Amino acid sequence: MKQADFERRHAPLWERCESLLATPAQDGASLPAVYRQVCAHLALAKQRRYTPELVARLNDLAGRGYFALYGASRKHQRLWLRFFVVDFPAAVARNRRFVLAAALLFILPGLGLGLAAWLTEDAIYSFFGASQVREFEAMYDPANARVGRDRDSQDDWQMFGFYIYNNIGIAFRTFATGLLFGAGSAFFLVYNGLAIGGVMGHLTRAGYAVTFYPFVIGHGAFELTAIVLSGAAGLRLGSALLLPGNRSRLGALRQCAPETAVIIYGAAAMLVVAAALEAFWSSRTSLPAGLRIGVGGVLWCLVIAYLATGGRRAA
């Protein structure tokens, strides 16, 4: 068949496909059939070597039909519920080796510097400058009327914004730099572990434990685990490049990326909870320390139980 005849015969169908794509709501059920017809015409047009203009037009039409048809079917409802009940804990469970490695990278250096800072006066200065040390000493000095930062409820909101901006940014960076063969994630884990462990050891030595631990235990349950999880996701990326197994490095990377995204979503959500707790709960220094320690302990148990047991069947 010559091109002019072909165009004359099928133009009405193409017009119809155009109008179906322009207004998807109108008679959406007939799009698949029309789309397949257009696909057939595209194949014919190529095989019969019709002009590039016609092939381009049909390619464009089929491309848009494909985009509409294969994009629409994936809209589901209540996905977020399934995400928190199943997907996120299951992804963590499947990657428990990386979570363990990230936890060790985070805890061991922190424990080391923490012990050193607890036992000796000088150890803390190997990591922090003197002014920084004075700053966080002042923050948690029991002699202060208000612990943490001197603040009122307006400050709570300001700090909430700051914690979100700062902490989730750190988590995202910890994850992303895992692409450098895991080195970036490992660095951020060790660095944050050292900082947090050092502060803990030093303040314990200084006798500020009564103000420090009630303040940090509550949000720490979410914040520290989330940092470890984003580091674990970063290590997963790095390991795909370092130890791709029987895939190509690129294939291994692409295969693990969706799962790391799930972990990162989950970690980000946990950091939002942590920021809210830190801004609105941890700062309630008027509440008795015992209560805050108790609630913090319960939160730790809940978070660990959630991550350890949730989604086991799906994993």
Next chain:
Amino acid sequence: MAVELDTLHKVVTPENIDLQVECAGPVSRCLAYLIDLGIRALVMLVLGLLALFLDRVGVGLLMLGWFALDWFYPVLFEVLRDGQTPGKRALGLRVVHLDLSPIRWSASLVRNLLRTVDFLPGTYLLATLSMCMTRRFQRLGDLAAGSLVVYHTPLAPTAALPEVRAISAPLALDRDEARALVDFACRANTLSGARQRELAELLAPALPGTVDDPVRYWQGVGLGLMGET
């Protein structure tokens, strides 16, 4: 078949046809990024000016806004606006999965979080290197997410056909020869007159003796092969 040296990406759909898209290179993507950067800077500036009049609650909300703008501006636009941030829309670009389906949350999140690495050691140097070294101009985030930035521009209007009478072919032609003549006719208004005469000259041995204007003659043959009348 000659090796194709172009920027096309082909995907076989479930209907067993080849769809073709053109991958977008570093320059247009950089321009799109600069437009987005400008928009974000403007919004941040406006928010920052507002903050001058706000109390500390406002400052907290402002930082939430900055955070969202920093990390989620591209993700939200890409997922909710068919793979196009305002910058990409201005440049006629679109992000899709490698199979050309619309980009989804997880791929968009991965490719945009990994910007952090693509940016290293500053000014998107790693991204540029990666784009120059991969066939489909993918930066590292694209490689990990399995995504692709393609041109999504409306088709140019079809060039008008020359005003000559269709002639049936004077000799038997195979498919490639017929295609060449059809193309010659279709490009009557885009090739220069001198070039058209030069091309028609090549076919002089096949030209019937009675023809006075070879260009118009071969255009007519092309139209005849297309089935125009």
